[in-house]
Amino acid sequence: MTLLRNPLDMIAAAHYSQVQLCEALEHIADGLPGEVDRRLCAQASQLLRYDIPLHHDDEELALFPMLRSRQNPGDRLDVILNRLASEHVSDNDLASEIADSLDILGRGEAVPNPEMFGYMLRGFFERYRRHIQWEEELVMPLARRRLAAEDLVDLAKRMEHNRFSNK
Numbered sequence: 001m002t003l004l005r006n007p008l009d010m011i012a013a014a015h016y017s018q019v020q021l022c023e024a025l026e027h028i029a030d031g032l033p034g035e036v037d038r039r040l041c042a043q044a045s046q047l048l049r050y051d052i053p054l055h056h057d058d059e060e061l062a063l064f065p066m067l068r069s070r071q072n073p074g075d076r077l078d079v080i081l082n083r084l085a086s087e088h089v090s091d092n093d094l095a096s097e098i099a100d101s102l103d104i105l106g107r108g109e110a111v112p113n114p115e116m117f118g119y120m121l122r123g124f125f126e127r128y129r130r131h132i133q134w135e136e137e138l139v140m141p142l143a144r145r146r147l148a149a150e151d152l153v154d155l156a157k158r159m160e161h162n163r164f165s166n167k
Contacts (some may be wrong), residue, residue: 007155008143011063014055015132015140021047022125022132028102029121033114042106048095054162056088059135062158063143070146080138087131094124 024044028036064081071077098120101111111117147155 007058007062007152007159008140008147010159011055011058011143012136012140014051014058015136017047017051018055018128018132021052022129025098025121025125028105029118029125032118033110036105038106038108041102045099045102045106048099048102052095053092056092057162058159060085060088061162062155063139066147066151066155067139067143070151075142077142080134084131084135084139087127091124091128091131094120098124 021044024040028041028044031037064085067077068081098117101117101120104111
């Protein structure tokens with residue numbers, strides 16, 4: 001199987017989907033404890049469990065190393081990319097924990113402490129929105145300027161490997 005789209009467009013599309021996910025998480029938090037859309041909880045859980053880590057791998061294993069190889073002295077790109085990668089680790093951990101609680105809500109059961117869960121949701125989606133904004137405002141424009149056509153082909157191959165290899 002081959003990726004047919006520009007890999008930077010795929011990353012941008014993932015960012016858009018993540019913004020939509022944050023809106024869904026906000027909707028869920030607003031409905032706690034009694035007005036929760038079970039289907040939305042199940043969908044959000046899947047995105048948190050699978051799509052977010054896959055996207056982070058695309059960036060950390062493919063995009064970020066390419067950008068590091070194309071940086072200019074004085075870019076301070078390492079500082080930005082190191083911070084984003086560090087946030088990926090904590091975001092993946094929190095996303096997994098949130099997904100567990102969303103699974104409970106998706107089954108129609110109550111979470112043990114809805115107020116605490118709402119607080120966790122809000123902390124996650126507010127932070128993740130800022131994270132996406134950083135990537136969209138700092139990383140993506142630089143990637144579009146610095147990566148050549150052959151880099152994009154290589155990036156697409158790496159992203160394809162990330163999706164279809166037996167890890």
